[in-house]
Amino acid sequence: MQADTRENIILELENIGCLKRLRIEFKPGLNIIKAPNASGKTTLIRGFSCMFSNRIPPSHLLALDELNGRIRVHYNGRIYEKTLRRTPSGQVIAHGDMLPFADPRAFDACVALAETGVVHRITGGSSVFRKYLEELSYGNYYSAVINASQELINEYSRKLAGPSFKNFEELPLLLTELTDLHIRRDQTQQEIEKSKSGHEAELQGIREEIEKKSSSLSKEEAYLSQLTRSLSLEKEREEQLQELLKLTDGSSEIAANIRRGIKSSRENQERIETEIKTQTQLVETLKRDLKTLRDSLKKKEAEGPHGLEDLERRLENIKKMIVLKEEEIQRAERFPPDDAEYPGKLVVDVRSEILRKIEWLDKVTGYFQEKYMRRMTNARHRFNSNVTKAFQNLGLKGFENVFLDQDFMLHVMREGSIQQPVETLSASEKLTISIILMLAAKETFLPNFPFFIVDELTLSYDPERFWRIMNYIKRRVPYVIVTSLTSSLTDKPEVIHKP
Amino acid sequence: MSNIRDRDSSHAIPYIKELERIALNLLRKNPNNKEKLKEILEDYASRYAREYNIRA
Numbered sequence: 001m002q003a004d005t006r007e008n009i010i011l012e013l014e015n016i017g018c019l020k021r022l023r024i025e026f027k028p029g030l031n032i033i034k035a036p037n038a039s040g041k042t043t044l045i046r047g048f049s050c051m052f053s054n055r056i057p058p059s060h061l062l063a064l065d066e067l068n069g070r071i072r073v074h075y076n077g078r079i080y081e082k083t084l085r086r087t088p089s090g091q092v093i094a095h096g097d098m099l100p101f102a103d104p105r106a107f108d109a110c111v112a113l114a115e116t117g118v119v120h121r122i123t124g125g126s127s128v129f130r131k132y133l134e135e136l137s138y139g140n141y142y143s144a145v146i147n148a149s150q151e152l153i154n155e156y157s158r159k160l161a162g163p164s165f166k167n168f169e170e171l172p173l174l175l176t177e178l179t180d181l182h183i184r185r186d187q188t189q190q191e192i193e194k195s196k197s198g199h200e201a202e203l204q205g206i207r208e209e210i211e212k213k214s215s216s217l218s219k220e221e222a223y224l225s226q227l228t229r230s231l232s233l234e235k236e237r238e239e240q241l242q243e244l245l246k247l248t249d250g251s252s253e254i255a256a257n258i259r260r261g262i263k264s265s266r267e268n269q270e271r272i273e274t275e276i277k278t279q280t281q282l283v284e285t286l287k288r289d290l291k292t293l294r295d296s297l298k299k300k301e302a303e304g305p306h307g308l309e310d311l312e313r314r315l316e317n318i319k320k321m322i323v324l325k326e327e328e329i330q331r332a333e334r335f336p337p338d339d340a341e342y343p344g345k346l347v348v349d350v351r352s353e354i355l356r357k358i359e360w361l362d363k364v365t366g367y368f369q370e371k372y373m374r375r376m377t378n379a380r381h382r383f384n385s386n387v388t389k390a391f392q393n394l395g396l397k398g399f400e401n402v403f404l405d406q407d408f409m410l411h412v413m414r415e416g417s418i419q420q421p422v423e424t425l426s427a428s429e430k431l432t433i434s435i436i437l438m439l440a441a442k443e444t445f446l447p448n449f450p451f452f453i454v455d456e457l458t459l460s461y462d463p464e465r466f467w468r469i470m471n472y473i474k475r476r477v478p479y480v481i482v483t484s485l486t487s488s489l490t491d492k493p494e495v496i497h498k499p
Numbered sequence: 500m501s502n503i504r505d506r507d508s509s510h511a512i513p514y515i516k517e518l519e520r521i522a523l524n525l526l527r528k529n530p531n532n533k534e535k536l537k538e539i540l541e542d543y544a545s546r547y548a549r550e551y552n553i554r555a
Contacts, residue, residue, distance in 0.1 A: 141526040148536045152544065356548035361540065363512045368519075 006450070006478050007076065015069035015084075016061055017043030026481060027497045030474045033483045035493035041483040044493055045113060045455050047071050048481075051080060051099045052451075055107035058084050058094035075099060101449055105136050109442040112435055112454045119434050122410055122422055130376075130408040136445040137379035142372035149365045156354050156361075164339075167332035168347040174332055178325045181318055188315045192308065199305035206297045213293060217286040224279040231272045238265040379444065380404050386440035394436070394472055396465070402433055428462045432469065439473055452477040456485060474498075513550070514543050 009026045013019050019040040024033075035041050046056050051073050062069045062084040069084040082096035121128055134140040159165070241262045248255045335342040335350070342350050384403045391399055400413040412420045412433065425433070435454065442452060452473050474480045483493075521539060525532055 138523075140530060141523050144526055144530065144533065144536060145522050145540075148533055148540055152537055152540055353545075353548040356551045357541075357544035359551075360513070360544050360547040364515065364518065364540065364543075367512055367515055 009479065010074035011044070011048050012070070012072040012074075013044065013047045014071075015063040015066040016047040016071060017063060019043055019047070020063075022493070024493065024495055026479055026495065027499065028478050029480070029497065029499040030470060031479065031481045032496040032498065033481065033493045034496060035483070035485075037485060039493060041485075041493055042113065042455055045111065045453055045481070045483065048073070049107055049111050049453070050094070051082060051097075052102040052449075053104055053107035053111075055104070057092075059092040061094075062086060062092045071096075073099060103446060103449060106446055106449050106451075108132065109136055109438065109446050110449050110452050112438055112452075119430050122430060122434050122437065126408040126410075129404055129410060132441070133376065133379050133383060133404075133408065136441055137375055139372055139376045139379065142368045142375060145368045146365055146372060149361045149368070153358055153361050153365070156358050160351065160354055164335060164347060165351055167328075168351060171329065171332045174325065174329050178322065178329060181322045181325055185315065185318045185322065188311055188318060192311045192315065195305040195308050195311060199300070199308075203297065203300055206293055206300065210290060210293045210297065213286055213290045217283065217290060220279060220283050220286060224276065224283055227272055227276045227279055231269060231276060234265050234269045234272060238262055238269070241265060377406075380406070380408070382444045383440055386443045387437060390436045390440055390472070394469065396432065398429075399433075402437070428465070432465060435469055435473075439476070443476065450478040451481065452479075453481040455483045513547055518543050 006028045008028075011022075011024050011026065013022045013024075016022075017040060018038070022040070022044065024044065033041055033044065047061060048071070050056050050058075050061060051071060061071075067086045071082045071084075073080045080097040080099055082094055082098075085093050085095070087093060121132060131140075134143060241258050245255060245258045245262065248258060333347055335345050335347060337344045339345075387402055391401055398415060400415050400417060402410065402412050404410055410422055412422055412425065414420050422430070422433075439452065442449060454470070470480060470482055518539070522536060525535055525539065529535075
């Protein structure tokens with residue numbers, strides 16, 4: 001047998017837990033450490049395990065009232081030593097060798113301490129077993145990369161959802177709004193031009209009307225002057241005729257002609273006076289019209305184009321809005337110069353860079369997920385195969401098989417392929433399954449690790465079944481160490497060796 | 500199982516083999532060094548973003 005060809009291993013402990021000084025020898029085969037309660041059995045296991053795993057913190061090893069401690073292992077012709085030192089601040093520092101077969105996973109796969117949650121592992125649900133196999137198969141390295149990658153993707157996604165990038169997403173809308181404002185500005189400018197030219201045309205119309213009326217007035221006034229002159233001449237003529245009439249014989253033909261001339265002159269005067277009256281009225285009307293037109297021109301010139309002020313105010317507002325919109329667009333396009341992360345950079349460039357990063361991280365996540373799945377599926381198959389082998393070889397009464405399904409849920413199959421919920425198993429059955437699963441884990445992931453250690457799990461155990469399992473393990477592992485409670489009076493652990 | 504085994508997407512992902520080696524070495528030394536792992540991933544992601552932009 002392989003175990004018989006190996007040499008004895010000596011473990012020396014100094015100031016470890018409650019053990020001041022202890023020297024103990026393990027031989028190939030089964031080593032049963034017997035001691036009463038609180039005499040250092042678990043301390044011994046912990047001390048030894050720190051030579052192949054860092055799972056137990058040094059502060060849990062060194063005796064509370066000591067400054068220094070030591071663990072020494074004689075193995076394969078060499079001495080491996082680890083020293084423990086308490087610093088003035090109370091911290092315990094471990095320094096020294098590890099055994100050549102040291103492996104951080106060994107504590108979980110090869111040391112069945114109550115504190116390692118060996119029973120909890122089978123009652124804790126699928127997540128506990130998944131984590132257990134993850135760590136043993138190094139699947140946790142792949143899940144660590146997946147988680148880190150996912151965290152980065154989330155961080156980048158949160159960044160893209162931040163205000164700077166949110167504004168950038170609104171850029172098309174902002175540009176459309178700016179275009180609308182430019183259109184409104186141009187339209188308002190056109191309206192202003194139209195209003196001004198309309199007003200100017202109106203004024204021009206009035207000016208032309210004034211000119212026309214002025215010209216008419218001049219003409220009519222001239223005609224009126226002419227009529228007035230005609231009337232004066234006519235009156236002078238009548239006066240001359242009256243003078244002439246006085247000089248003539250009243251019954252003469254000449255006098256009769258003069259009288260007819262006077263009559264005609266008076267008729268002319270009446271006609272001219274009537275005409276003067278009409279003409280005067282016309283001139284007055286023209287003057288009034290002209291005044292009205294001039295007043296209107298003055299008023300309209302003073303008023304300016306209708307609604308121009310409103311239009312100019314509107315144009316001013318639109319121009320202000322354009323400035324604000326352009327600033328908003330600039331903010332959406334570029335990070336501010338004092339930005340802590342991307343000072344002055346174009347948002348589109350940074351966004352594109354982040355999207356590229358997410359793209360790559362997505363690919364990385366997919367790649368590691370694939371590897372993780374492959375690794376975990378393989379680990380579970382190998383583990384299940386070793387569990388089945390153990391149950392078949394042990395031939396434990398009542399159990400057909402125990403296995404993990406693809407969701408890492410543990411199934412316990414009773415004879416006749418009847419599934420039994422793990423929680424309904426007896427304490428002894430739970431321990432049996434726990435130890436067999438642990439052995440399967442060791443054989444799957446640490447096949448060359450030379451130890452299998454079981455600490456005080458016999459309390460609620462069926463002794464016959466327990467030793468049957470231990471003997472089975474002994475045939476598969478070079479050194480099996482089992483602690484067992486005894487009522488002996490000795491105060492130090494003793495080793496009983498069963499080759 | 501065989502389908503999974505046959506699939507290999509590594510050729511499509513730049514620097515993946517290099518990243519895998521570095522990340523696993525880091526985790527082997529300290530499985531809890533999440534920050535350093537993120538730093539490494541970030542460096543490679545930045546490199547990809549840079550080189551992708553140059554190509555584009």
